Amino acid sequence: xxxxxxxxxxxxxxxxxxxxxxxxxxxxxxxxxxxxxxxxxxxxxxxxxxxxxxxxxxxxxxxxxxxxxxxxxxxxxxxxxxxxxxxxxxxxxxxxxxxxxxxxxxxxxxxxxxxxxxxxxxxxxxxxxxxxxxxxxxxxxxxxxxxxxxxxxxxxxx
Numbered sequence: 001x002x003x004x005x006x007x008x009x010x011x012x013x014x015x016x017x018x019x020x021x022x023x024x025x026x027x028x029x030x031x032x033x034x035x036x037x038x039x040x041x042x043x044x045x046x047x048x049x050x051x052x053x054x055x056x057x058x059x060x061x062x063x064x065x066x067x068x069x070x071x072x073x074x075x076x077x078x079x080x081x082x083x084x085x086x087x088x089x090x091x092x093x094x095x096x097x098x099x100x101x102x103x104x105x106x107x108x109x110x111x112x113x114x115x116x117x118x119x120x121x122x123x124x125x126x127x128x129x130x131x132x133x134x135x136x137x138x139x140x141x142x143x144x145x146x147x148x149x150x151x152x153x154x155x156x157x158x
Contacts, residue, residue, distance in 0.1 A: 001064065001102070001105065002064065002065040003062050003063060003064050003065060003067055003102075003107060003110075004016060004062070004063050005060060005061070005062050005073060005110045005111060005114045006060070006061060006063065007050070007052075007058070007061075007117070008012075008051070008052050008058070008059030008060060008073065008075075009052065010049060010052055010053075012048075012052075012059065012061050012070055012073070013045050013048040013049045013059070014054060014075065015059060015061075015070040016043060016044075016059060016070060016075070017041050017042075017044040017045040017048055017072040018041065018096060019062065019070065019072070019073055019095065019099065020038065020041075020044045020073075020098050020128045021040065021041050021044070022041075022047075022097065022099070023095065023097040024036045024040065027132055028035050029120045030063075030132040030133075030134035030135055031132065031134065033155055033157070034132070048075060051075050051077065054064065054077070055074065056077055056122075056143055057077035057078070058076055058077070058115060058118050059073060059074075059075045060075070060111055060114050060115055060118070061073045061074065062098065062107045062110065062111055069085060069088070071097070071098065071099045071102045071107065072096075072097060072098035072099060072102060072108065072111055073096070073111065073112040074093060074095065074096040074106050074114075074115045074126050075092070075093070075094045075095050075096075076088070076091050076092050076093040076094050076095075076115060076127075077091070077092055077127075078091055078092075078119075078122055078124060079091075079092045080129075085093075088125045088126060089122075089123060089124045089125050090116070090123045090124060090126050090127065090128045091115070091119035091122065091126075091127045091128075092127075092128050092129065093112075093115065093129040094129075095126060096108060096112065096129075098119070099110070108141060112145055115127070121140060126157070127147075129147070130153055155158070
């Protein structure tokens, strides 16, 4: 299987939003807090289109060759750290997803490495992300990339 990692284009936002919906379904199995709304796919499509158009955000896709079928994506944006701490510019990874049949083939790592190169080019001093506590596979993936846990995100539902 051959694939290419490239910057996302406007037309990729539709398929990336569909992939995001699959990711959301997987996350709902971890916890119901990830349940989507009826407008989620449309909202994500708009959000991803905005990223493609922004200089301070990215959508990067993995596509099969020669078909150019989108099999994975990573998205994120530049965020400034809190003014209460030492100055830092972070690239926050919003989402990363690879279709299950293409996992463990290096696609996720290749997506991440392209995003990291983008972050370094923008002068970021690090990358950050959130991962579902129950997502053991994802947590191990991020640990293998060099991420370390520095905060715990907790929720209380009413």
